[in-house]
Amino acid sequence: MKILGIESAAVTASVAIVTEDVVLAEYTINHKKTHSQTLLPMIDEICRMTETDPSELDAIAVSNGPGSFTGLRIGAATAKGIGLALHKPLIPVPTVDAIAYQAYGYEGVICPLMDARRDQVYTGLFTSRDGAFTVCLPQGPRAIDEILREIDDRFPEERILFLGEGVPIHRALLEERLGDRADIAPSFAARERAAAVAALGLKYYQAGRAVSGADLAPEYMRPSQAERVREEKRAEEAWKASEAAREKKDGAPKP
Amino acid sequence: MTDTKKDILVLGIESSCDETAAAVVKNGREVLSNVISSQIALHTQFGGVVPELASRKHIEKIDQVITEALAQAGVTLEQIDVIGVTSGPGLVGALLVGVAEGKALAWAARKPLVGVHHIEGHVCANFIAHPDLEPPFLCLIVSGGHTHLVRMKDYGEFEIIGRARDDAAGEAFDKVARSIGLGYPGGPKVDRAARDGDPHAYEFPRADVEGAPYDFSFSGVKSAVLNELNRLRMQGEEPVTADVAASFQKAVVDVLVDKTMAAARDLGEKKVALAGGVAANSALRAAMQEACDRTGVTCYYPPLILCTDNAAMIASAGYYEWCKGRTSGWDLNAIPNLALGKKVGETGGRKQG
Numbered sequence: 242m243k244i245l246g247i248e249s250a251a252v253t254a255s256v257a258i259v260t261e262d263v264v265l266a267e268y269t270i271n272h273k274k275t276h277s278q279t280l281l282p283m284i285d286e287i288c289r290m291t292e293t294d295p296s297e298l299d300a301i302a303v304s305n306g307p308g309s310f311t312g313l314r315i316g317a318a319t320a321k322g323i324g325l326a327l328h329k330p331l332i333p334v335p336t337v338d339a340i341a342y343q344a345y346g347y348e349g350v351i352c353p354l355m356d357a358r359r360d361q362v363y364t365g366l367f368t369s370r371d372g373a374f375t376v377c378l379p380q381g382p383r384a385i386d387e388i389l390r391e392i393d394d395r396f397p398e399e400r401i402l403f404l405g406e407g408v409p410i411h412r413a414l415l416e417e418r419l420g421d422r423a424d425i426a427p428s429f430a431a432r433e434r435a436a437a438v439a440a441l442g443l444k445y446y447q448a449g450r451a452v453s454g455a456d457l458a459p460e461y462m463r464p465s466q467a468e469r470v471r472e473e474k475r476a477e478e479a480w481k482a483s484e485a486a487r488e489k490k491d492g493a494p495k496p
Numbered sequence: 497m498t499d500t501k502k503d504i505l506v507l508g509i510e511s512s513c514d515e516t517a518a519a520v521v522k523n524g525r526e527v528l529s530n531v532i533s534s535q536i537a538l539h540t541q542f543g544g545v546v547p548e549l550a551s552r553k554h555i556e557k558i559d560q561v562i563t564e565a566l567a568q569a570g571v572t573l574e575q576i577d578v579i580g581v582t583s584g585p586g587l588v589g590a591l592l593v594g595v596a597e598g599k600a601l602a603w604a605a606r607k608p609l610v611g612v613h614h615i616e617g618h619v620c621a622n623f624i625a626h627p628d629l630e631p632p633f634l635c636l637i638v639s640g641g642h643t644h645l646v647r648m649k650d651y652g653e654f655e656i657i658g659r660a661r662d663d664a665a666g667e668a669f670d671k672v673a674r675s676i677g678l679g680y681p682g683g684p685k686v687d688r689a690a691r692d693g694d695p696h697a698y699e700f701p702r703a704d705v706e707g708a709p710y711d712f713s714f715s716g717v718k719s720a721v722l723n724e725l726n727r728l729r730m731q732g733e734e735p736v737t738a739d740v741a742a743s744f745q746k747a748v749v750d751v752l753v754d755k756t757m758a759a760a761r762d763l764g765e766k767k768v769a770l771a772g773g774v775a776a777n778s779a780l781r782a783a784m785q786e787a788c789d790r791t792g793v794t795c796y797y798p799p800l801i802l803c804t805d806n807a808a809m810i811a812s813a814g815y816y817e818w819c820k821g822r823t824s825g826w827d828l829n830a831i832p833n834l835a836l837g838k839k840v841g842e843t844g845g846r847k848q849g
Contacts, residue, residue, distance in 0.1 A: 277592055281599050281826040295604045310548060311589050314555045315596045321559050322600025326573055454559040458552075465548035471541075 242299040244446070245284070245323070246439025249276040249316035250308025250336040251355060251406055253432045256283045258293060259439035266291045267436045276315045284319070296327055300451060302442025304433060305333035306460035307363045307382065308355065313459035321454040330451035332442040335460065336433065337380035340405050341367035342441040343430040345374060349400030349422075352392065354407025357382045362407045363462065364388045366395065374444070382462055385411050389418055404430055505571060506578045506818070507601075508811025509562065511594030512586025512614050513641070514538075514545045516557040517807035520569035520576070524815035525623055529568035530801070530808040533557045536681065544670065544680050551589035558597050565807070573605050580814020583611035583824070584834025585641070591830035599828055610814040611824040614805075615642055615836050616654065618771035620812035621802040629796055634765040636756045638780070639772035640666035640683070643712050643752075644836060645759055651816040656836050657759055658710025665748055666774045668714040672721050672744050676737045686741045687777050693742030698724060700747040702754075710759050717747045745779050753783045760793055770797035773804045 243265070248255040254276050257267035266287035270279055288295060303320040306313045324331045340353035346369055355363040362385055366378035378391055385407075392401055403415055404426035415423045445451075464472070503522050510517040514535040520528040535553050539545045566573060581598030584591060595611070602609035619635045631651060637644045643665045645658035663671070666683055673682025678689060700720045705711035721744050728735045760768050768788055774780060775797050788795035802809060 275829060277596060277829045278827045280596070281603055285603060285826050295606075310551070311592060314551060314589070314593055317555055318558065318593050318596035319600045321555075322597040322602075323604040325559055325562065325597075326601050326604035455563070457559075458556050461552070465546060465552070467542055467546040467549060 242443060243293070243297055244439040244443050245298045245301045246435035246442060247280065247301065247316045247320055248304040248339070248433045248435040248438050249280055249312045250304045250306060250433060251312060254279045254283065255433060255435035256280065256287055257435035257439050258287055258291060259436055259443065261443065264436045265293070267434065269434055271432055276312055280315060280319055295323065298323070298327065298329060300330045300332055300442070300446055302332040302334050302439045304336045304339055304438045305457070306336055307357065307380065307462040308336050310461055313461065317457060317459050321457060324454045331454055331457050332446050332451050333457055333460070334438050334442045334445060335380050337363055337365045338367070338376065339438040339441050340433055341365065342374060343434055343437045344402050344404060344426060345369045347402050349402060349424070350377070350392070350396045351402050351404070352388065353405040354403055354411060355405050356407050356410060360384060362388065362411070366391065385414065400424055402426060406432060504577045504815060505575060506580050506811040506815045507562070507565070507576045508807035508809070508814055509579070509581040509594045509598045510617070510805055510807040510810045511554045511558065512582045512584070512591050513805055514550050515805040516554045516561050517805060518562040518565035519807035519811050520565055520571060521624070521808050521811035521815065524620070524812045525627055527624055527808045528571070529565045530806055531561050531565040531568065532806055533561050540680055543674065547587045547589055550587060551593060554590055554593040558593060562601070573601070576605070576607060578610060578814055578818045579607050580610045580612045580810050580817070582614045582617065582810050583828055584614065584831035586614055586832060588830050588832040591832065595828060595830045599826055603826060608818060608823045609828065610817045610822065611828045612810045612813045612817065613834060613836060615644055615646070617809040617813045619646065619648060619769070620816065621771055621798040621809040622769045622796050623812050624808055625798040625802055626796050629767070629769070632765065633767035633769055634756065634760050634763065635769040635771055636752060637772040638665045638752060638770070638774035640664060640670060642772060643714070645710050645756060646836065647763065647765070652820045652822070654836055658708070658712065658755060660712045660714060661705055662713055662715040663718060665712070665714055665752065668718040668748060669774065671718050675722055675725055676735065676740050678737070678741070683774055683777060686745055687779065689738050690742035690745045690779060693736065693738030693740070695742040695746035697736065697739035698743040700743055702747055702751050710755050712751060712755065714748060717744065745777070749777070749780045749783050752780060753787050756784065757787050757791065761791070765793070767794050767796065771803070776800045776803040
C-alpha cells in the first residue's frame with residue numbers, strides 16, 4: 242500500500258509517501274511559512290520526485306489534532322480534497338500518537354509534549370515493547386505537573402523519553418523532577434513528521450480506522466473561545482440562580 | 497476549426513464567511529447546481545458570525561456540499577473543466593478551508609485551479625441572472641463586509657471607483673438591527689420592519705466623503721441612530737422600531753442610489769447592476785430601479801438566492817478569469833483583505849504541473 246501522510250497540526254509542515262517497507266519520500270519544513278502555501282506544493286514535489294501519480298495512493302493519513310485550529314483544518318481540507326477526487330479513504334491519526342510513534346523501539350516510556358498554551362501541554366504516554374505500540378494514556382490537554390504526576394504514579398522506575406515542541410519550554414523542570422530518567426529526543430525526532438503519521442496511519446488503516454472524507458473532522462480538544470465564554474457565563478448564571486434559590490430556602494444569605 | 501465550441505463546466509467553491517457552498521456552472525452563465533449549507537442558526541445564538549465556529553462548520557460540511565453540487569448537476573468530477581475557489585476577501589480561517597480543499601481537489605483531479613475574488617463573484621451573479629448582460633457596466637456591491645462601486649470594463653477587468661471608508665452598508669444594518677432589538681441577520685429584519693414604518697419619522701444624516709464623490713461612509717448614520725435611541729430612552733420614550741428601521745434604511749438607500757447614479761451620469765454608463773447581500777433589500781431595489789427608469793439607464797439585479805453568498809457566482813467569475821488565461825498555483829493562499837483589481841491568479845508562485 243502507498244499511504245500519503247499529511248502533518249500540519251503545529252509549526253511543522255510535513256508530507257510523506259510511505260509503504261509497508263519504506264519511506265518513499267518525506268518533505269519536512271520547520272519554518273514559519275503558512276501551511277496553506279507550503280503543503281500542496283510539497284505534496285506535488287514528492288509525487289514528482291518519486292514519479293507517483295496521485296491515483297496510485299491507496300489512502301491519505303492526516304494528523305488530526307490536537308494542534309493549531311487553522312493548521313488542522315488546512316491538513317484536513319487537503320486530505321479531504323485529495324480523497325474526494327481520487328475516491329480514497331482517509332485515516333485520522335491522533336497527532337500526539339504520531340509524534341510518539343517516531344520513537345518506536347524506545348525501551349522506556351514515550352511522552353510527547355506539544356505546546357497547548359494556557360499553561361498546558363497536549364500529551365499522552367506510550368510504550369513500544371515486544372513489537373507492540375501501546376497507548377497507555379490517551380492524548381489530551383494537561384498541565385505539565387499533571388503529566389509528571391501520571392508518570393510518577395504509573396511508571397515510577399522507568400526511563401522517559403520526551404519529544405515535541407513543548408520540550409524546550411519545560412526541559413529544566415523535566416530534568417529537575419526526573420533527573421537521569423529523563424531522555425530528550427534527538428533533532429530528527431524532536432518535531433512532528435509525516436512519515437510517522439503515514440506509518441501509524443497504515444497500522445490504523447489495517448485496524449479498520451479509515452473514514453470517508455464526509456466523516457473526517459479535526460480533533461480540536463478545545464471549544465472555540467466564543468463557546469468557552471458562553472459556557473462560563475452560563476455556569477456563573479446557574480451558580481447565581483442556585484445561590485438565590487438557596488437563600489430563599491434558608492431565608493438568610495450565606496455568611 | 498469548427499464553430500462548435502466545447503462547453504466549459506466550472507465547479508465553484510465558496511467559504512469566505514458563514515455559508516459553505518459549491519456549484520456547477522456551464523460557460524459562466526448556466527447554473528447546473530447551486531448548493532448552500534447555511535450556518536445562520538449556529539451564529540444566531542451568538543448574535544453574529546463567530547469566525548472559529550464558521551471555520552469548524554466549513555470543514556465538517558465541505559465534502560458533502562461539493563458531492564451534492566456534482567450530483568445535482570448530474571456530472572462527475574472528471575467532467576469538470578475548471579475549479580474556481582474564493583481566495584479572498586473574507587474571514588481567513590473560513591477562506592482557508594475552501595482554498596485548501598479546492599487546491600487539493602484540482603491537484604488530485606488534474607484540473608486547472610482559479611482563485612476567485614469574492615466581490616468579482618458577486619458582480620458575476622448578474623451574468624447568471626441576465627443572459628444578455630455584457631460589460632461595460634457599473635456595479636454597486638453591497639454586503640455585510642463590502643460596499644464597492646465598481647466599473648466593469650470587460651469580463652475580468654475591473655476598476656474600483658468608490659468604496660466604504662468605514663462601516664460597510666450591511667454592517668450598519670446589522671448594528672442598527674441589534675440596537676432596536678431585531679437581532680441577526682440585520683439586513684432582512686430591518687427590511688421587513690421598515691415596511692410598516694414611516695421613512696420620514698426621523699431625519700438621519702446622508703454623509704459625503706470630501707474629495708471622493710463616490711466613496712461611502714455609514715458610521716455617521718449608524719451613530720446618529722444609536723444617539724437618537726439613547727436620547728429617546730433617556731426621556732422615557734420607547735422608539736417605534738418600524739419608524740427607526742424605515743428612516744435608517746432610507747438614509748442608507750438614498751446615499752447608495754445617489755452616488756451610483758452620479759457615477760453612471762459622470763462616466764456615461766447606461767447599465768447599472770446591483771450585487772451582494774444588501775442587493776436583496778427591497779427598498780434599495782425599488783429605489784435604484786426608479787432612479788434608473790427616470791434617467792434611461794437599465795437596472796439589473798440578481799434574484800435573492802444569488803445576492804447572498806453562493807458558489808454559482810464564484811464558478812461564473814472563475815470561468816471568465818480562466819477564459820483570460822488566469823490560473824493559480826498550488827501555493828494559492830487565502831487573503832482576508834484581498835484588494836479588488838488585484839488578480840488572485842497572478843500572485844506569482846509556482847505553476848501548476
